[in-house]
Amino acid sequence: SAVISQKxxxxxxxxxxxxxxQCQVDSQVTMMFWYRQQPGQSLTLIATxxxxxEATYESGFVIDKFPISRPNLTFSTLTVSNMSPEDxxxxxxxxTPDREGQPQHFGDGTRLSIL
Amino acid sequence: xxxxxxxPGPFNVPEGATVxxxxxxxxxxxxxxxxxxxxxRKEPKLLMSVYSSGNEDGRxxxxxxxxxxxxxxxxxxxxxxxxxxxxCAVNAAGGFKTIFGAGTRLFVKA
Numbered sequence: 431s432a433v434i435s436q437k438x439x440x441x442x443x444x445x446x447x448x449x450x451x452q453c454q455v456d457s458q459v460t461m462m463f464w465y466r467q468q469p470g471q472s473l474t475l476i477a478t479x480x481x482x483x484e485a486t487y488e489s490g491f492v493i494d495k496f497p498i499s500r501p502n503l504t505f506s507t508l509t510v511s512n513m514s515p516e517d518x519x520x521x522x523x524x525x526t527p528d529r530e531g532q533p534q535h536f537g538d539g540t541r542l543s544i545l
Numbered sequence: 546x547x548x549x550x551x552x553p554g555p556f557n558v559p560e561g562a563t564v565x566x567x568x569x570x571x572x573x574x575x576x577x578x579x580x581x582x583x584x585x586r587k588e589p590k591l592l593m594s595v596y597s598s599g600n601e602d603g604r605x606x607x608x609x610x611x612x613x614x615x616x617x618x619x620x621x622x623x624x625x626x627x628x629x630x631x632x633c634a635v636n637a638a639g640g641f642k643t644i645f646g647a648g649t650r651l652f653v654k655a
Binding site for chain 1: 576577579586587588589590591594632634636641642643645646647648
């Protein structure tokens with residue numbers, strides 16, 4: 431499976447600031463996904479990021495709050511904007527092979543705490 | 546009703562025990578099913594895919610029941626290292642989007 435690297439692995443930020451998380455994959459993939467996992471909760475899909483098109487956001491998530499870039503087939507960024515303590519979470523990127531029905535594989539996550 | 550539901554547990558079992566988890570899904574058009582393992586403060590890692598005929602990987606057996614819309618995971622001869630959260634995941638037909646359950650917490654004790 432693909433090797434997926436996320437940066438930073440963790441950060442502590444002040445409220446009102448923004449943080450950009452990077453996700454790098456060692457192979458070309460069409461679809462990348464960004465998830466949030468709040469403490470004690472399961473994974474919540476934020477958006478699907480396909481190269482060459484705008485990201486598709488899930489209900490409850492908007493581009494102004496979580497802008498996403500997907501400049502090529504191996505890289506994506508997620509920005510968490512104007513952060514508040516409620517944004518404290520683990521943020522995960524994942525990829526899936528370009529065939530239906532395949533499992534997703536995750537980066538090692540970014541642990542974000544907002545003071 | 547949630548698209549994918551799991552008993553959150555926790556399941557507390559002694560070493561050597563057999564434990565089973567179930568996961569129900571609501572979309573009858575779902576085509577692909579998976580079990581993931583997530584250790585505390587780590588990312589989920591694929592444990593196994595679930596095939597229609599059922600599949601086994603060492604101490605782990607996964608089964609699919611399409612009629613009742615659930616998948617199961619059986620762990621035999623539990624080890625301390627099996628302690629983790631187990632997430633089930635379901636792909637809808639014709640798509641790449643995966644829906645995850647909230648996870649079942651397992652504690653294996655000596």
